[in-house]
Amino acid sequence: MVEAPSGAHRLCNEMLHDIFNLALENQKRNLSSNVPWSLAAMSKQWRAVGLSSPRLWTWCNVGSGHRCRPSDSACTRNLPDVRRCCLQLQRSHSSQLDVVCTRRASRPCTTIIFRVPARHVNR
Numbered sequence: 001m002v003e004a005p006s007g008a009h010r011l012c013n014e015m016l017h018d019i020f021n022l023a024l025e026n027q028k029r030n031l032s033s034n035v036p037w038s039l040a041a042m043s044k045q046w047r048a049v050g051l052s053s054p055r056l057w058t059w060c061n062v063g064s065g066h067r068c069r070p071s072d073s074a075c076t077r078n079l080p081d082v083r084r085c086c087l088q089l090q091r092s093h094s095s096q097l098d099v100v101c102t103r104r105a106s107r108p109c110t111t112i113i114f115r116v117p118a119r120h121v122n123r
Contacts, residue, residue: 013052017053020056021056027059035056036088057092086116089117097117
């Protein structure tokens with residue numbers, strides 16, 4: 001016997017898109033930047049909808065929970081943040097960006113973290 005898809009998987013893409021946008025607004029209030037990543041990991045359909053929604057990728061919180069691990073005067077602990085930021089910049093296409101740093105990082109870390117989004121200030 002084949003099981004029917006759950007309610008979430010029966011939603012049309014337009015409805016998922018609207019729900020994702022609501023999740024984005026909630027993410028901003030909670031200063032979390034994991035929402036697009038979590039939604040896109042749920043299923044193939046959700047990933048497709050998430051990747052086709054540039055607005056979902058326009059809010060990035062860098063430096064959250066950051067503790068420096070310097071190596072040759074550069075911090076290597078923020079590399080995942082930088083990588084995610086690069087992917088979000090790509091996925092947001094030409095949409096306006098909101099980049100937030102919620103923790104005070106050391107000067108070298110701050111410079112590295114903001115170097116990537118700084119190239120997109122003209123958005």
